[in-house]
Amino acid sequence: MKIAVLGGAGFIGSAFVRELNKRGIRPIVIDLLTYAGRVENLKDTDHEFIKADIRDQKLHDILKDHKVDVVINFAAESHVDRSIYKPQDFVTTNVLGTINVLEASRLLGFRYVHISTDEVYGEECSDEDSPLNPSSPYSAAKASADLFVKAYVRTYSVNAIIVRPSNNYGPRQFPEKFIPKAIIRTLLGLHVPVYGNGKQERDWIYVEDTARIIADLMEKAEWKGEVYNIPGGQRISNVDLLRMLGEVMGKEIKVKFVSDRPGHDRRYCMDTRLKYSVTPLKEGLRRTYEWYVENEWWWKPLIADKFFKEDEPWR
Structure with missing residues (x-):
C-alpha cells in the first residue's frame, strides 16, 4: 500500500x-x-x-x-x-x-x-x-x-x-504551543504566560x-x-496542568496571568465510540520533558519566534 x-x-x-x-x-x-x-x-x-x-x-x-x-x-x-x-x-x-x-x-x-x-x-x-x-x-x-x-x-x-x-502533546511540538512553551521557558528561568484565570480545560493525548x-x-x-x-480522556485546567508539569520537572513554574484572548473556549470535551488505551498524562509529560531536555539542538534555534517570546501575540 x-x-x-x-x-x-x-x-x-x-x-x-x-x-x-x-x-x-x-x-x-x-x-x-x-x-x-x-x-x-x-x-x-x-x-x-x-x-x-x-x-x-x-x-x-x-x-x-x-x-x-x-x-x-x-x-x-x-x-x-x-x-x-x-x-x-x-x-x-x-x-x-x-x-x-x-x-x-x-x-x-x-x-x-x-x-x-x-x-x-x-x-x-x-x-x-x-x-x-x-x-x-x-x-x-x-x-x-x-x-x-x-x-x-x-x-x-x-x-x-x-x-x-x-x-x-509530546516531542517535536513547536515552542509556540502551551506545553513546550512552558517547558522551555521554565528551563530558561522565564515566566509562563497563562490566559485569563487559567481555568480553561483541555483534554490531552x-x-x-x-x-x-x-x-x-x-x-x-x-x-x-x-x-x-x-479524545485523550484526560481533561485538566491549564493551571492544574502546569502544577503537574512542575512536579514532573522538579522545578517551580512561574505563572504570569495575562489578558484573555478573544473568543477563548472554556473547555474542550469529546466522547467517542472507539476503544483504545492512552498514555497517562503524567507519564506523557515526563517523556515530553525529558525529550526537550535531551534535544536542545532541536528547539534552541526556534525560540526567537515572537509567538514564543510574547505574552499576547494576537494583539
Missing part, C-alpha cells in the same frame, strides 16, 4: 511517519516546510520526501505519479493565536488546501484521511454526531474543511474519513497514541465519510 503523508514534517505528521515505519511502511512525505514543518522532525525515519504545497495543482501530479492508495492530511495552520492575528492564512491552507486534496481524490481515486480537531465543536461536550460550533478563525477553517469532506463524499463518492483528535489510533483506524474504516473522535 502506497501512503502519502501531507504535512508529514510537522508535529503530529512526523509522529505518524514513525508509526508507519513501525508497521513496515515507507511513506511519501509531502510538506511545504513552513515555520512549523521541519526536516529535523523526520530525523531517523524512513521516507521519501517531496517539498510541495497542498494548495498547488502540482500536488495532483505528484500523487498521480506515485500511484498513492491513501493520503493522510496533517497539513494545516493550527495555532489559534496566529489565526486571530492573520486569519487569511488559515482559510487558504486549511480550506482551499483541503479542497485541492479532495479534488485530487475525486480524480485519482485514493482514500483520504482528513485530520481535524476537537475545537470544531466549541465548548460543549460532543460526540461524533454533535453540531459544529467553532469559536476561532482556526476552528472555523477546520470546520469548513470538514464540511467539504462530507460534501465530496456525498456528491462525488470520494472515499474519506474525518478524524478529530483532542489536544496533542500523547502524540504517539494519536498516531497509533489513526493507523489502526485506517485498517477498519468504511471510508464513507465517518467521523472519529479521538
Whole structure:
C-alpha cells in the first residue's frame, strides 16, 4: 500500500511517519516546510520526501505519479493565536488546501484521511454526531474543511474519513504551543504566560497514541465519510496542568496571568465510540520533558519566534 503523508514534517505528521515505519511502511512525505514543518522532525525515519504545497495543482501530479492508495492530511495552520492575528492564512491552507486534496481524490481515486480537531465543536461536550460550533478563525477553517469532506463524499463518492483528535502533546511540538512553551521557558528561568484565570480545560493525548489510533483506524474504516473522535480522556485546567508539569520537572513554574484572548473556549470535551488505551498524562509529560531536555539542538534555534517570546501575540 502506497501512503502519502501531507504535512508529514510537522508535529503530529512526523509522529505518524514513525508509526508507519513501525508497521513496515515507507511513506511519501509531502510538506511545504513552513515555520512549523521541519526536516529535523523526520530525523531517523524512513521516507521519501517531496517539498510541495497542498494548495498547488502540482500536488495532483505528484500523487498521480506515485500511484498513492491513501493520503493522510496533517497539513494545516493550527495555532489559534496566529489565526486571530492573520486569519487569511488559515482559510487558504486549511480550506482551499483541503479542497485541492479532495479534488485530487475525486480524480485519482485514493482514500483520504482528513485530520481535524476537537475545537470544531466549541465548548460543549460532543460526540461524533454533535453540531459544529467553532469559536476561532482556526476552528472555523477546520470546520469548513470538514464540511467539504462530507460534501465530496456525498456528491462525488470520494472515499474519506474525518478524524478529530483532542489536544496533542509530546516531542517535536513547536515552542509556540502551551506545553513546550512552558517547558522551555521554565528551563530558561522565564515566566509562563497563562490566559485569563487559567481555568480553561483541555483534554490531552500523547502524540504517539494519536498516531497509533489513526493507523489502526485506517485498517477498519468504511471510508464513507465517518467521523472519529479521538479524545485523550484526560481533561485538566491549564493551571492544574502546569502544577503537574512542575512536579514532573522538579522545578517551580512561574505563572504570569495575562489578558484573555478573544473568543477563548472554556473547555474542550469529546466522547467517542472507539476503544483504545492512552498514555497517562503524567507519564506523557515526563517523556515530553525529558525529550526537550535531551534535544536542545532541536528547539534552541526556534525560540526567537515572537509567538514564543510574547505574552499576547494576537494583539
